[in-house]
Amino acid sequence: MHELATIARHAGTVLAGQLAIMAFGVTDTIVAGRFSSEALAALSVASAVFVSVYVSLMGILQALLPIWAEQHGKGETTAIGASFRQSLYLALGFTLLGMVILVFPEPILTWTEVPQSMQADVRAYLMIVGWALPSAMFFRLYATLNQALGHPQLVTWLQVGALVLKVPLSIWFTFGGWGLEPQGAAGCAWATLLVDYAIAIVAIVLMRRQKLYVPLQIWQRMEAPDWQRISAFLRLGVPAGLSILVEVTSFTLVALFVARQGAMAAASHQIAANLAGVCYMVPLSLGIAISARVSWWRGAGNEAQAQKLAWLGVKIALASGLVLCSSLLLARAYIPHIYTADPHVIALTSSLLLWVALYHASDSIQCVCIFLLRCWRVTVAPLVVYCGLLWGGGLGGGYWLAYKNEATSAYWSTNPMPFWIGSGLALALVASLFVFLLHKVFQAQLADAR
Structure with a gap:
């Protein structure tokens, strides 16, 4: 019970913070x-x-958690400080890479055929948040x-505290007022940039004092x-980062x-995706807490x-996933009214x-499992599973239903439903495979011990 209480406190605290950040979106x-x-x-x-x-x-940076937690378990406190300083080089390199992608998004917008009418607003948003990336990456290390x-x-x-600052800034920059012209979607980006730098500065002050x-x-x-140490970071972090890249981009x-x-389908999907992201914060927080x-x-x-x-964490993920799944099913007719007035x-x-709702039930289990697999340095196998099922089955299957299958593309020409169907089924398979993989890792470890 002591361990359960420790995990619950850790996960609950992380969840509160993650929900605050999710509330940005x-x-x-x-x-x-x-x-x-x-x-x-x-x-x-x-x-x-x-x-x-x-x-x-x-x-990539979050994957350093098992390294520092193990050093903490061994009592190697000064080694954590030295490792943290080396991680700054890692963060710097990947921050520059991310800024290039965000500040110059034309290849992505062209490849995905984003309508020209949207591209100016999209570029303006990405340019602003691109310059927020250095502060966001440092805060992730912290x-x-x-x-x-x-x-x-x-x-x-x-x-x-960042959320308290973010809400009025987003409203002000988006709608304008007090001498400021309405910025539209770009106003949300300006608010994010200011808040990210504010909390990064506070984090540095706390680390000093x-x-x-x-x-x-x-x-x-x-x-x-x-x-040598950075290479060790990369061996753990890059497969983990690529796994998250596949997971996130499939979404x-x-x-x-x-x-x-069209705008109606995009707006509806944004609300649905936002709710899925909010629900994801629960298994994410549990994964961070249990893996630590x-x-x-x-x-x-x-x-x-x-x-x-580890097995306790999987059981909690299953239970929490079912609770949130049921809640979404019961409230799905009422939640959209919070976001929009368009009938x-x-x-x-x-x-x-x-x-x-069905998507989240599987998402909860696979999220916790992949955090646990990283504790045993298993990162490549999950990446292979993600590539095959989330990109191939979920995203590819949804794209085929929406645009390539004559029987379904006409019916769903203005409906994002095929993508959610494909992703939901793919995640169910991913969750099953990850539980099996975790079981095999533990069996192999027991055999080695014998």
């Missing part, structure tokens, strides 16, 4: 939807590109470090790049493909306890939420 979706359907459609496309880049890069140390509350308070970080000796002279690229169906604790026990040398906690968008969104 909810706020922008509501604000843009109230501004105009065109602004909401442009936000749908632009945020799909930004999230694909940011979450993929975030995944968050990962605190989660590995078992102190996520320091991150959560900053995330909640909080006693928690003193034993880590973070504020030492920066060493030259340790390529966000839908927004780009749906854009050709599992890695701590592995660092302490207790593999049996680590495996026991056509409301009706289409309500029908999409049926598949969003």
Whole structure:
């Protein structure tokens, strides 16, 4: 019960912070939807590109959590500080890569055939959030470090405070006022940029002044790049980041493909995707919490306890997934009214939420499983599974139903439903395979011990 309580506190604290960050997207979706359907459609496309880049890069840095948690379990405090300084080189390199993609998005917009009428607003949004990426990536390192140390509350308070600042700024920049012209969807991006730099600065101040970080000796002279250590980071982080890239793009690229169906379809899909993202915060928080604790026990040398906690995490993921799935099914006729007053968008969104609910039930299990697999440094196999099922089965299958199959493409020419059907079925297979893979890893470890 002690371990369950520890995990619950950690996960609950992380969840509060993740929901605050997710509320950034909810706020922008509501604000843009109230501004105009065109602004909401442009936000749908632009945020799909930004999230694909940011979450993929975030995944590379988040993959460092097991390393720092194991060092924490071993009591190697100064090694964590040295490792953190080396991670700054990793963050810098991938930040520059992400900025190039966001500031010059033309190849992506051309490939996905985003309508010309949307492209100007999309480019403006991406240009702004591209310059927010350095602060966002540093804050991700700060968050990962605190989660590995078992102190996520320091991150959560900053995330909640950021939301308090984000809401009025998004409204002001989007609608204008007090001498500022209405910015539309770009106003949400300006708000994000200002808030991201504000919390990054506060994080640096806390790392300088909080006693928690003193034993880590973070504020030492920066060493030259340790390529052996950075290579170890890359071996763990790159497959993890690519896995998240496949997972996220199988989800966000839908927004780009749906854009050709018109503003109503894009707006409805944005609301559905936003709700799916909010639900995802629950298994994400659980995955962070359980993997930190599992890695701590592995660092302490207790593999049996680590495996026991891993299976507990899978069971909790299943239970929470079923609860949220049921909640969405019961409330799907009412939720869209929060986002928009357009009756056509409301009706289409309500029908999409049926598949969003089923999608989340599988998403909950696979999310926790992939965090647990990283604790045992299993990253390549999940990447292969993602590529085959999420890209091939989910995204490819949805695209085929929507645009290539004569029997269905005419019926769903203005409806994103095929993409949700394909993704939901693909995720169910992914979740099953990940549970099986986790079981095989534990069996192999037991055989090695014998």
